[in-house]
Amino acid sequence: MTLLAAGALDPKKFFREGSDPVLQGSSFDLTVGSIYDHEGKKVSGPFTLKQNHIVQVASAEVFNLPGNITGHVTYKTGLTSKGIWALTVGIVDPGWDGPVSTTLLNFSRNDHPISEGDPFLRVSFFEHDPVQNDKLRKAPTEAAYLKSLQGAAASIFPKTFLDSSKIADHAGVTAVTHMQNRGLIWVTCIAFLFAIIQILTAYLSPSVLLDERVSKKDVISLQVELSALKERLKQLEPQRAKVDDRMPAEALVPAEQPVVPPAVPEELRQGDGTAPEPIAPTQSTPPTKKGPTAPAFSVPGGGGTPG
Structure with a gap:
């Protein structure tokens, strides 16, 4: 494969009649022929x-490549230095007989005017062995090619590179969806953790920790034994009552202790050494209420009261 340069670059060998590309040392500059905005409208x-x-x-140039020539299209460095970048560049296959197109992006800080006839691409040609006719790539008619480009501008490409509105909407939806999914995962994990805590709490309760052998069955068995003991006591109660009835009262009531008189001092004892008889307590009777009585007079030589 040989790069063609200088005198080997004859436009008539590579382009249709009427095309007038600008010749450089080893390439041609391609110029703007048709412009289509984001709505697919052709701009004049x-x-x-x-x-x-x-x-x-x-x-504006229409190719007409023979079977032994391949074109290589690339961007213009002079245009790129101004902030205008051709996004789609590449190979022009042998046999291609139509125009080429690209998407221009303004990545600079300034607006940039584009007019018909402005250079926007450059193409180099390489000569090689001929390609068989059935392998040659043929282009659609120029009108069909431009119509396809117009439709792509209206339906495929946005007004701006990396459509900010759609990107923002998509980012918002993606963020919300991500948060919902993460939230669902966290809720599920928390619920699972809560269930584990409940299970551990049930198995690690104080009663279980104190004695792992205590079970519900043991508790029920103890309750049954306690009930049986209570019933047995009720059955023994009448027998105890019968035993109490058969025993004498003296066995039930403690005997009285004899009363010991207090000791009498020596000076109060009688001549025979015995203690004087105790003075029986007198029972005082309450005075009876009587009527007025006559005053008593004493009689000389007598000791009575008048009759």
Whole structure:
């Protein structure tokens, strides 16, 4: 494969009649022939390419490559240095007989005018062995090619590179969906953890920790034994009552202790050494209520009262 340069670059060998590409040392400059905005409308006159906006352009030159020539299209460095970048570049296959197109992006800080006839691409040609006719790539008619480009501008490409509105909407939906999914995962994990805590609490309760052998069955068995003991006591109660009835009262009531008289002092004892008889306590009777009585008079020589 040989790169063609200088005198080997005859436009008539590579382009249809009527095309007038600008010749460089080893390449041709391709110029703007048609401009289509983001709505697919063909723009007549200068088109202002705003910052971060894109536009579709087709070449004014129409290729007519033989079977032994391949073209290599690339961007213009002079245009790139101004902030205008051709996004789609590549190979022009042998046998291609139509225009080429690209998407221009303004990634500079300034608006940039684009007009018909402005250089926007460059193409180099390589000579090689002929390609068989059935392998040659043929282009659609120029009208069909431009119509396809117009439709792509209206339906495929946005007004701006990396459509900010759609990106923002998509980012918002994605963020909300991600948060919902994460939230669902966290809720599930928390519920699972709570269930584990409940199970551990049930198995690690104080009663279980104190004695792992205590079970519900043991508790029920103890309750049954306690009930049986209570019933046995009720059955023994009448027998105890019968035993109490058969025993004498003296066995039930403690015997009285004899009363010991207090000791009498020596000076109070009688001549025979015995203690004087105790003075029986007198029972005082309450005075009876009587009527007025006559005063008593004493009689000399007598000791009575008048009759």
